[in-house]
Amino acid sequence: MALLSQTEPIPMGKNATYIKLLSAQVVSLVGTGISTLTLALLAWDIAGDEASVVLGIAFALKMIAYVGLAPVFGAIAHKLPRKPAMITLDLVRAGFIMFLPFVTETWQIYVLVFCINACSAGFTPLYQSTLPAVLPDENQYLRALSFSRLAYDLEQIISPLLTASLLVVLGFRQLFILNAFTFLLSAILLMICVFPLIKATPHCENGPLNQLKYGLQSYLSTSRLRALWIGYLAASAASAMVIVNTVVYVNQILAGGEQETALAMAAVGFGSMVVALKLPKWLEGRKLRGFMLLGSSMIVVAFVIAAQLPGWYGFIWVCLLFGAGMSFIQTPAGVLITRSCQDEDATAFFAAHFSLTHLWWLFTYLLAGWSAVMLGLSASYWVMGVLCLGSLLAVYRWFPKED
Numbered sequence: 001m002a003l004l005s006q007t008e009p010i011p012m013g014k015n016a017t018y019i020k021l022l023s024a025q026v027v028s029l030v031g032t033g034i035s036t037l038t039l040a041l042l043a044w045d046i047a048g049d050e051a052s053v054v055l056g057i058a059f060a061l062k063m064i065a066y067v068g069l070a071p072v073f074g075a076i077a078h079k080l081p082r083k084p085a086m087i088t089l090d091l092v093r094a095g096f097i098m099f100l101p102f103v104t105e106t107w108q109i110y111v112l113v114f115c116i117n118a119c120s121a122g123f124t125p126l127y128q129s130t131l132p133a134v135l136p137d138e139n140q141y142l143r144a145l146s147f148s149r150l151a152y153d154l155e156q157i158i159s160p161l162l163t164a165s166l167l168v169v170l171g172f173r174q175l176f177i178l179n180a181f182t183f184l185l186s187a188i189l190l191m192i193c194v195f196p197l198i199k200a201t202p203h204c205e206n207g208p209l210n211q212l213k214y215g216l217q218s219y220l221s222t223s224r225l226r227a228l229w230i231g232y233l234a235a236s237a238a239s240a241m242v243i244v245n246t247v248v249y250v251n252q253i254l255a256g257g258e259q260e261t262a263l264a265m266a267a268v269g270f271g272s273m274v275v276a277l278k279l280p281k282w283l284e285g286r287k288l289r290g291f292m293l294l295g296s297s298m299i300v301v302a303f304v305i306a307a308q309l310p311g312w313y314g315f316i317w318v319c320l321l322f323g324a325g326m327s328f329i330q331t332p333a334g335v336l337i338t339r340s341c342q343d344e345d346a347t348a349f350f351a352a353h354f355s356l357t358h359l360w361w362l363f364t365y366l367l368a369g370w371s372a373v374m375l376g377l378s379a380s381y382w383v384m385g386v387l388c389l390g391s392l393l394a395v396y397r398w399f400p401k402e403d
Helices: 016-079 082-097 106-134 138-166 172-191 202-206 208-220 223-252 258-283 288-306 312-330 333-339 343-375 377-398
Strands: none
Touching (some): 016 138, 016 172, 016 223, 016 258, 082 106, 106 138, 138 333, 208 343, 223 258, 223 288, 223 333, 223 377, 288 312, 288 377, 343 377
8 A cells, every 4th residue: 555665764854855845835834824914904995885795706716627637737747857847837837926015806706716736636646645755654654644634623723823913014916026026936946856766656657637537536426425424514714714704704794804803813823723633642542433433523512612702702713613523624635645656646535636626616616605605603603504514414324433
């Protein structure tokens, strides 16, 4: 099976390629986190109370780019020069982001969000499938997945706090330029990496469409991966409500502003980070199924509390539960995938996972935006909570107890 190393692995702290890859990921994530928050502020500035709909459509377009293009990139990844491709995608993303400070219409947001994330759809499967080759030892790879999740979680804390601080001296439109420079720095770090060679397998030689079909069919034919996919519905619902409706909740219900929005999103990141730090230890000798069920349950509880439209204290607890629940579901995902495929198949499996799970985000972003405007925030939280309850019951039934 994948990731079974027969030789003593290089210590992670001395693996120069891994350190540079992780640094590039952290730098670009901080920039992306700043842009996500400033995009919410931009939508509020342009559309006001209709910001939920604007953000719902914008992030749905992001998911369309992911769902439509990630499998294509995954299918042709074995033919691409991995390092030049990732550097080019970073540079193109930086170029598109430089246009965001000058946006005045909602359609401009939609076009730029789609273009930026079309590049991300290519970059992410390339990065994910490179990591197991850089760290062939399973224990190291498990820690690397935790560190990657921790990077996401730290971004959710650092980016909002950094944004809140920068908003004191800068306008939110100027912060997009900072995001562009983070992608430039990420590209520089990738330039000095030495990438490992990854061999192709016979099915890779049958063309991109067959490779795409292979990845999707293989992923969906594995019972634990099907359950993982269903579990991601709860994580995507929580994420969609945080990104689409936090700015609206803070302004409408809590009478807050830009800095309060940033702090609320930081609470989500803090909840996720706590779980990411502890999960590798908790996973030792335990099955992943229980942690996925726990994460889904926490998200359901968070939606029930949020539907009551609590004040600041209650809303912070909602944010913490959302973050922790998402981390319980998403952090072990890489382990499940790599245990279910050979090393050389990782690109196809990760591309399939990326696209299939982002179908949920496409759906939940639109539902979060539409339900909040048409039904109100309280009803929107109830709708998403019922959706997550269905996901929880499906994971309980379909994830093999003995796997």
